Amino acid sequence: MGSGLFKFPIAACRAGFWPKYHQTVQPEYTNKLIDRAALPRLRASLRQQGLTLAHCHGCFDIVHPGHIRHLRExxxxxxxxxxxxxxDRHVNKGPGRPVFDEGLRADNLAALSFVDWVLINDQPTATALLEAVAPDVYVKGAEYAHNNDPRFEQEREVVERCGGRVVFSGDDVVHSSTALVEALRSMSEQASPESGLMALAHLHDLRTATLNDILRRAAGKRVLVLSESIMDVYAHCRTPEVAQEHPMLSLCPDREDHFDGGGAIIARHLAAMGLDVTLCTPIGTDPDSLAFIKRLDGSGIRIEPLPCDLPLPRKVRYLVDGEKMMKIDSSTRYTLDESTxxxxxARIRSSGGYDAMVIADFGLGLFANTLASRVITGARDQLGMILGDVSGRRAQLGEMRGADVLCPCEVELRQMLNAESEPLSALVSRAIEITGAKALCVTRAADGMQIYDQQHGVHTMPALCRHPVDVLGCGDALLTAMTAALLGGGNQVQAGYLGSLAAAIEGETRGNLPVSSRAIIERAQQLAAQLALGHAAQPSPVISAEPKPAQEVLR
Structure with missing residues (x-):
């Protein structure tokens, strides 16, 4: 196949197909770059010569072997x-995409010898453009053969109405730019956490003094926590046995430890970090609930009770020699009035508003009947920022529409979107579209956290907990430290780092205990010292860009 209908620039100029990105000196392939105005004459010329036209449409962000095979076919x-x-403005593949802008993507494709013309569409789909192109053959990847996407069905209808046919390219090798980006990101994550943290520190101010200033500025900020509260019980048992009545585990608790959980521990974290905290939570009149009110009042936390007749929910974990053997969840399910x-x-407005609201859904029924989205909509002008998180299969992340920052774990995000194998960045893009969140911070257990910021792209924060003892409450600690950091003027990376430090402290502690600002700063100092020692012990690279030493970027 030739390189194009018009081989030389002068011929293209005379025919009206002068490229959109023309420069005084340019490679010949740029003559393949056309705009939509050229399509009617181009199509008429091809018909006059009896030549057929094939058409492919897509993002083509990172041109890989799958693209080459598809286009060559x-x-x-x-x-x-x-x-x-x-x-660019219609690429919907998650924050940080496209990797290459539309001009570079067009140039890359035009450089392929078997491609005749390249055009940048000005619409989100190819439907309207297909009317003008009217291809004889519209070629899609094999993955579309069994795809029910309504956008593709519209494209098929236009092609066939204009007398063309849809063909699917061979499926011997199927690649994806999104999957490739995810694979490269995963390879980066598998490098040492220290190297990942150092890379972030070189781009963002993660010095301990800066972090201390951020947390100090957050002190006194008014925060409302809207959530269910829970009593987490650790029942320490003797050596397990097999019951005589039936082959089943038999446990005998010796003692119990009780911890505030759910919204209560979020409120206690925030209070320990020096913020002015109000907890809005369902409260009954049982002895556990009355003791709970007294205990939080002693921590300086105001309670806005949502009266109910149910006892304080209990989640009991049975441990043997410090290892968790079994968990029994609470059967409590709140059914609150529609007027809640x-x-x-009304309470938010009468209080004069808050600098932030933290919504945490633990799946116990408080957020049924779209309560979260109704509160966000009704009180948005009274709230400086809104952060949200979920826990449990019954929690409803999708109901937190209008929140600024959401902090789900990857499992919760996949459950919400019913997607087990879809690339994480694509899931995040869908979640942002559903909720309207400005940022998603997705925790991934030992793989750390991905921070997806619509303004500043994607950042990977390594896990900082080296010797986990108990992961209960790590997500709550992360959420609250991020809240404090953002209220103190930190950016998403600084907030993510402070949140990860708080989660590491919580993960190395058995049970749910409040994490203070002082503890976070002490951990930051320890980590900076460790990284400085490790950095000093490494041999100098052969080629160096003279980066700042570790003690300067983290201390």
Whole structure:
């Protein structure tokens, strides 16, 4: 196949196909770059010569072997091949995408010898463009053969109405730019956590003094926590036995430790970090609930009770020699009046508003009947920022529409979107579209955290807990430290680092205990010293860009 309908620039100029990105001196392939105005004459010229046209459309962000095979096969199905690409503003593959802007993507494709023309579409889909191109063959990847995407169905209808046919390229090798980006990101994550942290520290101010200033500025900020409260019980048992009545585990508790959980520990974390905290939570009149009120009052936390007749939920974990053997969840399920959301909004307004609201859904029924989204909508103008998190299969992350920052774990995000194998960045993009969140911070256990910020892209924060003892409450500690950091003027990376430090402290402690600002700063100092020692012990690289030493970027 030739390189194009018009081989020389002067011929292209006379025919009206002068490239959109013309420069005084340019490679010949840039003559393949056309705009939409050229399509009617191009199509008429091809018909006059009896030449057929194949058309491929896509993002083509990172051109990989799968793309080359797909396009090369498309080129064999007609006399000429035109490619159209999605413009930057309509690429919906998650934060940080596209990797290459539309001009570079168009240049890359035009450099392929079997491609005749490249056009940047100005619409989110190819439907309208297909009317103008009217291809004889519209070629899609094999993955679309069984795809029910309504956007593709619209494209198929246009192609067939214009007399063309849809063909799917061979499926011997299927690649994905999104999967490739995820694989590269995963390879980066598998490098030492220290190297990942040092890379972040070189781009963001993670010095201990800066972090201390951030937390100090957060002190006194008013925060409302809207959540269910829980009593976490650790029942320490003797050596387990097999019951005589039936082959089942038999445990005999010797003692119990009780910890505040759910919204209560979030409130206690925030109070320990020096913030002015109000907890809005369902409260009954049972002895556990009355003791709970007294205990939180002693921590300086105001309670806005949502009256109910149910006891304080208990989650009991049975341990043997410090190892968790079994968990029994609470059977409590709140069924609150439809007017609860309006009541909460009225309380927020009467209080004069808050610098932030933290919503945490533990799946016990408080957030049924769209309570979260109704409170967010009704009180948005009274809240400086809104952060949210969920825990448990019954929690509803999708109901937190309008929150600024959401902090789910990857498992919770996949459950919400019913997607087990989809790349994480694609899930985040869908979640942001559903909730309207400005940022998603997705925790991934030992793999750390991915911070997806719509303004500043994607950042990977390594896990900082080296010797985990008990992961209960790590997500709550992370959420609250991030809240404090953002209220203190920190950016998402600084907030993520402080949150990860708080989670590491919590993870090395058995049970749910409040994490203070002082403890976070002490951990930051320890980590900075460790990294400085490790950095000093490493041999100097052969080629160096003279980076700042570890003690300067973290201390």
């Amino acid at each position: 498309a080129a064999t199905l007609a006399d000429r091949l035109i490619l159209t690409i999605t413009p 959301a309006d009541s909460i909004v």
